[in-house]
Amino acid sequence: MIPNIAAFKTLIKERVGLHFFNGMEGLLNAALHQRMTERGKESCEQYYEVLCVSTIEFDKLLSLLTINETYFFREPEVLDIVCEKLVPRILNQREGPVRILSAGCSSGEEAYSLAIKLHQKYHEAFADRVDIHGCDIDTKILEKARAANYSSYSFRGVDPLLQQNYFTRNGNQFQLHDLIRNKVKFHRSNIVKEQLQPQFDIILLRNVSIYFDVETRRLLHFNLLNMLQPEGALFFGNAETLANNFGILKLKQEHGHFYFCQPKTARAPTPTASVPPRIVTPVAPAQAPFVAAPMPTSQQCDIWIKKALTCVADKRFAEAETLINQVLNSDAxxxxxxxxxxxxxxxxxxxxxxxxxxxxxxxxxxxxxxxxxxxxxxxxxxxxxxxxxxxxxxxxxxxxxxxxxxxxxxxxxxxxxxxxxxxxxxxxxxxxxxxxxxxxxxxxxxxxxxxxxxxxxxxxxxxxxxxxxxxxxx
Ligand SMILES: C[S@@+](CC[C@H](N)C(=O)[O-])C[C@H]1O[C@@H](n2cnc3c(N)ncnc32)[C@H](O)[C@@H]1O
Structure with missing residues (x-):
């Protein structure tokens, strides 16, 4: 057992909310041993210090700690309510795409399930009617989400015809068609502390809050309050909803399913005021080149700098470097x-x-x-x-x-x-x-x-x- 495991637990909980209940300490212990072994001979204290300052190392450890279990069309009744009731209702009330977020999206199955269902409903018009985003703290699993290439394990109970229509088989793997894949944008974001803006009409946060303790879940609610449109809806997993009823968001019931929405009163101030809201811009595909404007101005440089800072905060260093080089090309x-x-x-x-x-x-x-x-x-x-x-x-x-x-x-x-x-x-x-x-x-x-x-x-x-x-x- 790692001697100062409590310090590691505190650091991880503080940064990303994950709480290692007694039964889960073994997972943390094994992950710490694995990383320390992979890095060579390092004492626990030295490794702790590295973790405090190196976001790259922190992310590597985190990828060993997150539980990414997910599959297509999980708890399908909620997906039905979203696609059959809420999205059409919002589209009736106002113009513009309905913004949906799969928070704690893991390898993307939930976000893509929504995209498939909405494509079945609206056909080509779905492109203009919905904006679908996924976010997760785990950078490694987000790569898998963006690749959209799945084994049969992800298709438990999925209609084979649907699988045939939307995926191309390649050996044991199934590649999602680009029409759906390109519709979902993935972001690296810490749902406990960071806000994706602008606000969403619908947020699905299913099977994520079970890894947080009560204190973190309360903070999460204040954060979500600011990410949700005034008429928006927030869904937890079926078994999680009541454990998340803190009175911060209002619990509503529709067709036998519960979701949270904004209270009618003015918004409560967020207790995470020390963490400034961040605008996380959609993640471009890894290879997408940044196209330099023909005549860069100082204003354009400011925009590149801002974007680069966002990329650095998201640890997308290659993109940040491209932007910085553009600035330096125009002003060395x-x-x-x-x-x-x-x-x-x-x-x-x-x-x-x-x-x-x-x-x-x-x-x-x-x-x-x-x-x-x-x-x-x-x-x-x-x-x-x-x-x-x-x-x-x-x-x-x-x-x-x-x-x-x-x-x-x-x-x-x-x-x-x-x-x-x-x-x-x-x-x-x-x-x-x-x-x-x-x-x-x-x-x-x-x-x-x-x-x-x-x-x-x-x-x-x-x-x-x-x-x-x-x-x-x-
Ligand atoms: C069990 S999966 C849930 C996947 C999907 N929502 C579902 O219901 O099938 C939980 C995901 O939450 C992510 N997660 C944990 N803490 C997070 C945080 N603070 N911010 C964003 N994602 C987080 C994990 O990386 C993991 O991929």
Whole structure:
């Protein structure tokens, strides 16, 4: 058993809501062992630290933890109500496509089932009448959803004629026809913390909330409140609905089936205010090229930068790089683009590239704390501890309130076996983190597309300080 498994459980729950009830700890344990083995000899503490800072590694672990069980036309009565009652009703009331989201879509069967049913109902006209989206936290399963190539396991109980009409058999696999496949757009999104906008008319969130505890499900409801149109409908799986009745959304019954909708009163403020709503743009197919405008303007560059930041947040680094290169092709000295380029390289563990882009930024602006922070991180990951210390010190000097720089400086001191400066710097980091939590900190943030989850870092500081105390006592 992993010794500090509780810390891993907290980190995962905080980030994506998944709660490892006692019976599921074995799954977490096995996944952690697998990743640590695959990465080589690493202690649990080292691996925890990597998880805190590397979104790529976090996603790899997550793919081993999510339960992706799904199949076509699961709990079909709800799909009937959506396609036969709700969609026609909305289309009668207003113009424009009905927006539907399959949240926690896994490998896409639910979203594609809806698309097939709506195609059967509206034929070619379905293209204009509905917009169908799927989202999931698991990037690996989303690749499968986009590929739309299934084994017979996904077709439990599906009418063979329907399978024949919409899929082409290829050995043991069944490829969904492009007419349906292209109708569904998939997004990497964390349904607990992020919002897909604009709002949806219908959200299906089935067989997902069972992996969350009550506290997370309540947060989820506030989040969903903001993702749902005023007249929209939210469906949970049949067995989940009552366990989700918190009075935040209103429970409605139609044809013997329950769903949630907006209460008539004004919307309640969301308690996740610290997480700004994000607009996640539809995911283009992996190979789709971004077409450069013939005459890029600074306005066009701003749009590319915004899109690139969204891609980075979604970990679609190849797309982000394409956009950043477009900006740099039109303005080789675009400082923000260079910073983002360096950050992407860091995420991809291409440390030389990080250093190169960050140095370019410093040539343009010798006071760029962003560039210095990136250089510090790149040096740290390459085990150039003294150089990392020098860069982090400069950031701390310029931005004394920026706790991530203090934290990594403390780490470098610890690794250099300098316990006193390390302990002092961990304590400063904790003070800054507490001030931030109590809103007494003077606002200090670098413009970096990297996330530093405060609770995890607080845990790490406390852990290291406790280690120092116990060593002193020996
Ligand atoms: C059991 S599948 C459900 C698939 C489909 N909705 C169904 O009912 O057949 C659960 C899915 O929820 C996804 N999931 C878990 N936590 C999530 C989160 N915080 N945000 C988005 N998706 C999440 C998992 O990755 C998994 O693919």
């Amino acid at each position: 000295q675009h400082q923000e683009a260079l910073v983002i380029k360096a950050a992407i390289a860091l995420e991809k563990c291409e440390f030389e590239q990080t250093a190169q882009s960050a140095q370019q930024v410093l040539e343009l602006d010798e006071w760029s704390a962003e560039a210095k922070m990136l250089l510090g991180l790149a040096m740290m990951w390459q085990h150039h501890t003294q150089q990392a210390i020098a860069w982090f010190k400069q950031v701390v000097y310029q931005q004394p309130g920026y706790w991530p720089a203090h934290y990594y400086l403390a780490e470098m001191y610890r690794q250099s076996e300098l316990p006193r400066p390390a302990a002092r710097t961990y304590r400063i980091t904790l003070q800054l983190l507490n001030a931030e939590m109590n809103n007494t900190a003077s606002a200090c943030a670098l413009r970096l597309p990297l996330s530093f989850p405060t609770n995890s870092f607080r845990f790490l500081c406390e852990h290291q300080l406790a280690q120092f105390t116990s060593q002193d006592g020996q």
